[in-house]
Amino acid sequence: MPTSLDHAATTPPRPEARAALTRWLEAANASSPHAAGQDARTVVEEARERVAAAVGASPHDVVFTSGGTEADNLAVKGVVWAAGRRLGRTPHLVTTAVEHPAVLAPARWLADRGEVHLDVVPPSADGTVDVDRTLAALRPDTVLVSVMAANNEMGSVNDIPALAAALRDRAIPLHTDAVQAFATLHVDVAAWDVDALALSAHKFGGPQGVGIAVLRRGLPVEPLTHGGGQDRGVRSGTFATGLIAACAAAGDAAVADRADLRARLRRLSDRLAEGLLALDGVRRNGPGDPERRLASHVHVAFDGVDPSALALALDRAELIASSGSACGSGAATASPVLEACGVVGTPLRLSLGWTSTDADVDRALEVLTDLVPRLRSGAAVVG
Known part of the structure; x- marks a missing residue:
């Protein structure tokens, strides 16, 4: 072997995640008004509460996605689009050269289309991101900074709380990709004081195909997709009840x-x-x-x-x-x-x-x- x-x-999926997925794999549509649908919706909302508790967030801030890539795209594109609409001009985005492609690719895509002015901050030789160097890239029109909590390749851990505190003084939102961090680091949205955060269940013992976007209430975000308006209207689509239940079960086990x-x-x-x-x-x-x-x-x-x-x-x-x-x-x-x-x-x-x-x-x-x-x-x- x-x-x-x-x-x-x-x-690999944890036993708790396998059991939850098996139990709810054939759940009814969680948006249906009948009893079976409402049973499934209860599973989704209970999972939302458990995930929120695991990351120190409000359940109202948790949006379920198809994975970390969608969660990152939702934060980067969604915040930039909303800011551009609000400002009536092209906004500015700051990120780093060691980000996951799920952040760098949409950032560069937006820049190539003329929808954002982009600065990509170089890392230190050890793969960490220097706070002062990141702050030096800010401009009056900066609407978002995206810096990962821990690098997926070198494993370098960044000082997200320090960066968030500095940005809070400037009223600039911070998004962090915490996909690699959650399994072994204490991830706390409230303590870190971040505005948006991305997770992927299969990195901490959940199934592939489900992730989490934490988007602080009050942070304007344009949806990537339009449809039935599920999940705050930010992320339309039928709830993947089995995957969501398994994600929450894996999160509980990982925290424990x-x-x-x-x-x-x-x-x-x-x-x-x-x-x-x-x-x-x-x-x-x-x-x-x-x-x-x-x-x-x-x-x-x-x-x-x-x-x-x-x-x-x-x-x-x-x-x-x-x-x-x-x-x-x-x-x-x-x-x-x-x-x-x-x-x-x-x-x-x-x-x-x-x-x-x-x-x-x-x-x-x-x-x-x-x-x-x-x-x-x-x-x-x-x-």
Whole structure:
């Protein structure tokens, strides 16, 4: 059986999520007025309350989406469109070069269409975003700043509360993609004082196909889609009752064991990093301070190893890992995040999750300790 160290891409559903999905998979339409429909609506609204409690938000601020990508798009496009309509001129948006494509792509799409003036702030070499550098990009017409809570590739954690406090003084909304953060970090909309936040259930033990957009009441947001007006009129479409119930169940389970999971993953990731750094020509990327780095991530770069040969050899060894992120078409292209951070060498992201064990770390070290010297020497790698 393959060994997965790619939990940043997706992590297996938790038992609680599987049970909730199975129970409500055949639920009636939650917008129907009959009893079965209202039973389904009760499930949706109870899930909304549980999710809100898990992220320190009001249930009125929680909108269910198809995933993190839609949640990010809803915040970026929705806020920019609403601001442009309100101002009667082209607004200004600030984001960073290490954002997920779900933020950078819509931001650049809006800029290419002349619907927003865009500034993309470069990161520090460790993948973090400097607050002062971000504030320096602000203009009088800035209507939104979007900075991720934690980077999906290098695992770098940003100081979102400090940035939010500075922006609050300037009356500028802050959106944060917290997709990678939620599994191991305390995510609190109220404590962080952010205006919009995105989550994706399959990153914390829920099913694929459901996510969360937290949009503070009073924040003007134009919908991406129009239809029946479900979910505050911001997100039309039939409620995916089974997926939503499973999302809430996974969120409950993730919050309940988050502290223990973080400690366990920190121990595993430290052991994994120590073993990899014992090899010649290996560097760990990201912040040196463990508090500024996700406990789940180990991102390294190898000298003298061909990227394609490494990827093929890992597949043959049935070790699932990533040289970038699972957010594109699957094409073997350089990571814009790593380029922005000036990372050199052949990158490899190994990411742990709630099912990860010491045996997984042992297997990864066994495979890479064997593969890396052979790949450097040009020796054939046999699966």
